[in-house]
Amino acid sequence: MRLSVSGRSAAAAVVAVAGLLTTSAISTASAGTTAPTRAAAPDIPVANVKAHLSQFQSIASANGGNRAHGTAGYRASLDYIKGKLDAAGFTTSVQQFTSSGRVGYNLIADWPGGDPNQVIMAGAHLDSVSRGAGINDNASGSAAVLETALTVSRTQYKPTKHLRFAWWGAEELGLVGSSYHVRNLPAAERSKIKGYLNFDMIGSPNPGYFVYDDDPTIERTFKSYYAGLNISTEPEREGDGRSDHTPFKNAGVPVGGVFTGASSTKTSAQAQKWGGTAGQAFDRCYHSSCDTTANINNTALDRNSDAIAYAVWGLSQ
Ligand code: DTR
Ligand code: CA
Ligand code: ZN
Ligand code: ZN
Numbered sequence: 001m002r003l004s005v006s007g008r009s010a011a012a013a014v015v016a017v018a019g020l021l022t023t024s025a026i027s028t029a030s031a032g033t034t035a036p037t038r039a040a041a042p043d044i045p046v047a048n049v050k051a052h053l054s055q056f057q058s059i060a061s062a063n064g065g066n067r068a069h070g071t072a073g074y075r076a077s078l079d080y081i082k083g084k085l086d087a088a089g090f091t092t093s094v095q096q097f098t099s100s101g102r103v104g105y106n107l108i109a110d111w112p113g114g115d116p117n118q119v120i121m122a123g124a125h126l127d128s129v130s131r132g133a134g135i136n137d138n139a140s141g142s143a144a145v146l147e148t149a150l151t152v153s154r155t156q157y158k159p160t161k162h163l164r165f166a167w168w169g170a171e172e173l174g175l176v177g178s179s180y181h182v183r184n185l186p187a188a189e190r191s192k193i194k195g196y197l198n199f200d201m202i203g204s205p206n207p208g209y210f211v212y213d214d215d216p217t218i219e220r221t222f223k224s225y226y227a228g229l230n231i232s233t234e235p236e237r238e239g240d241g242r243s244d245h246t247p248f249k250n251a252g253v254p255v256g257g258v259f260t261g262a263s264s265t266k267t268s269a270q271a272q273k274w275g276g277t278a279g280q281a282f283d284r285c286y287h288s289s290c291d292t293t294a295n296i297n298n299t300a301l302d303r304n305s306d307a308i309a310y311a312v313w314g315l316s317q
Pocket of ligand 1: 137138171172200201238239240242243259262263
């Protein structure tokens with residue numbers, strides 16, 4: 001869903017005020033100072049995100065039906081993203097690691113410019129389970145992060161902070177790629193990361209709207225975005241320790257993100273406020289072969305793609 005112009009600028013104003021009032025490591029404006037006018041986040045075209053999902057579906061179909069760690073489908077997924085980002089002016093690097101006897105890869109993409117001592121990262125795991133294409137889990141997060149990065153390039157966004165985007169390998173084997181990345185970051189580099197935003201399952205077919213409750217400033221940013229849409233959210237707790245924000249959090253990096261639900265069942269109270277079907281899983285194709293492009297709620301994907309842009313713009317100025 002697009003924010004109406006007034007909704008989006010009102011939401012941007014909320015972020016500006018939040019930026020003034022918060023005193024966390026992320027915010028540079030101190031109370032009482034006049035923060036410069038912040039650029040409002042652009043709308044992320046959900047049609048573009050869906051086009052990336054179709055590509056990932058085609059890749060899985062052409063490679064044995066999945067995009068799992070160590071397979072041609074995974075490497076083709078990474079090459080697809082890397083090609084788009086190289087063409088868009090990002091500085092990309094492929095980080096190789098081995099897990100369960102197979103070679104895995106992380107893709108890191110830096111947007112040139114910004115303060116190198118203040119890095120805002122957004123990431124998603126790119127691998128699927130071997131049982132299926134992994135479109136909601138987690139081509140949804142991968143595609144939305146990709147389209148946000150491409151929008152940074154398309155708009156030639158020049159943030160104060162440095163932007164870095166990441167797609168992780170072997171998350172399904174136990175957060176292997178993201179853990180390898182954090183473990184191999186020198187402490188000085190790790191301390192430059194002022195926020196890591198994680199997006200893992202953001203288009204569930206029977207969606208809920210959950211916000212990670214780890215770092216208060218990042219949590220407040222996502223909640224103000226949803227407040228602008230008049231959508232109430234719930235804290236995301238079920239995923240604690242279960243996705244790629246965990247190695248960053250354990251290393252002391254402020255983390256956050258949004259999530260639309262996995263195999264848990266939507267309650268009637270949740271269906272009342274969010275719509276959808278009570279008594280049914282948020283994603284009944286979780287880790288199943290039916291996790292295809294048909295397993296996506298477009299409204300949730302659109303809202304959360306725009307939430308990513310809202311947070312990236314809001315936290316990087
Ligand atoms: N997407 C899941 C990991 C995950 C993230 N949040 C939750 C909440 C409940 C269950 C699982 C998860 C995966 O990659 O398997
Ligand atoms: Ca949108
Ligand atoms: Zn999974
Ligand atoms: Zn996942």
